[in-house]
Amino acid sequence: MVDLKGLKFSKMHGIGNDFPIIDETKGKVISEEDKPEACRILCHRNFGVGGDGVLFVEPSDVADIGYRMFNPDGSEAEMCGNGIRCFGDFVYRKGILKKEKMTVETRAGIKTIEITLEDDEPVLFKVDMGLSTFKTPEIPMISEMDEFLDCELEVLDTTFNLTAVSVGNPHAIIFVDDLDEIDIDKYGPAIEAHEVFPEKINVHFVEVISKNEGKMRTWERGAGVTLACGTGATSTAISGYKLGLFDSNILLHLPGGDLKFNVYEKDDALGAFMKGPAELVYDGEF
Ligand SMILES: N[C@H](CCC[C@H](N)C(=O)O)C(=O)O
Numbered sequence: 001m002v003d004l005k006g007l008k009f010s011k012m013h014g015i016g017n018d019f020p021i022i023d024e025t026k027g028k029v030i031s032e033e034d035k036p037e038a039c040r041i042l043c044h045r046n047f048g049v050g051g052d053g054v055l056f057v058e059p060s061d062v063a064d065i066g067y068r069m070f071n072p073d074g075s076e077a078e079m080c081g082n083g084i085r086c087f088g089d090f091v092y093r094k095g096i097l098k099k100e101k102m103t104v105e106t107r108a109g110i111k112t113i114e115i116t117l118e119d120d121e122p123v124l125f126k127v128d129m130g131l132s133t134f135k136t137p138e139i140p141m142i143s144e145m146d147e148f149l150d151c152e153l154e155v156l157d158t159t160f161n162l163t164a165v166s167v168g169n170p171h172a173i174i175f176v177d178d179l180d181e182i183d184i185d186k187y188g189p190a191i192e193a194h195e196v197f198p199e200k201i202n203v204h205f206v207e208v209i210s211k212n213e214g215k216m217r218t219w220e221r222g223a224g225v226t227l228a229c230g231t232g233a234t235s236t237a238i239s240g241y242k243l244g245l246f247d248s249n250i251l252l253h254l255p256g257g258d259l260k261f262n263v264y265e266k267d268d269a270l271g272a273f274m275k276g277p278a279e280l281v282y283d284g285e286f
Pocket residue numbers: 017052053069071076077078079080081082083169170202220221222223228229230231232
């Protein structure tokens with residue numbers, strides 16, 4: 001059993017997607033071997049701090065600073081969109097990196113964060129989430145199709161029209177007529193662990209309100225239902241744009257709050273800027 005007594009952390013959230021964050025810029029606080037179990041303990045809502053994941057701040061040789069994210073089940077994710085805004089707030093507010101525009105090394109490549117300040121307080125974060133891919137081998141998804149765009153997938157007792165996309169981590173986007181009719185607790189885990197997704201997948205049900213607005217609910221890989229998913233919302237904005245359901249500027253409503261997106265085209269691929277808040281809830285010691 002990993003002993004976390006005395007561990008210093010800050011509890012943060014990005015529109016309700018919440019995380020303990022740990023500064024490892026001055027050396028490992030939790031060993032690599034112990035990180036999965038430590039994250040399971042920290043994320044536990046009764047026996048731990050509670051969270052939809054744990055964020056780590058690390059030094060980087062290729063960017064201003066480094067960032068890692070672990071899910072509550074102990075698995076490491078390539079990227080976390082709500083988390084990187086919390087990360088930006090944390091490193092700025094704590095004086096670890098007092099830059100309003102920073103580059104961040106992640107397992108999904110280098111991302112850029114631009115911080116908007118009000119009275120020297122970080123209030124809004126614009127993140128270049130980078131480019132997506134719809135190529136099934138790169139998601140990864142086992143399919144004879146090169147891309148899986150609004151195609152049928154059999155799940156338990158029903159069939160969903162699903163779009164598979166990666167923004168560094170994998171996402172299944174399902175556009176529906178009525179979000180309230182979806183049993184996310186039944187179909188979320190079934191899609192997450194579907195045999196066609198060898199590395200599992202994050203699952204999002206989306207209702208289009210207009211060409212510039214939508215609302216969504218998420219079942220996250222390694223976490224379950226969350227109040228928001230930043231990479232999932234990014235994937236939704238990009239997928240909706242690719243399918244002609246959304247224009248390039250999109251406001252998405254998630255149960256925990258709203259995120260704004262500006263989809264762009266680059267190198268024959270689609271990327272997006274994400275804009276949203278981050279909050280420091282408290283500084284703590286385990
Ligand atoms: N569960 C995700 C990582 C966290 C993503 C989410 N919290 C976000 O804001 O992007 C995965 O395993 O890919």
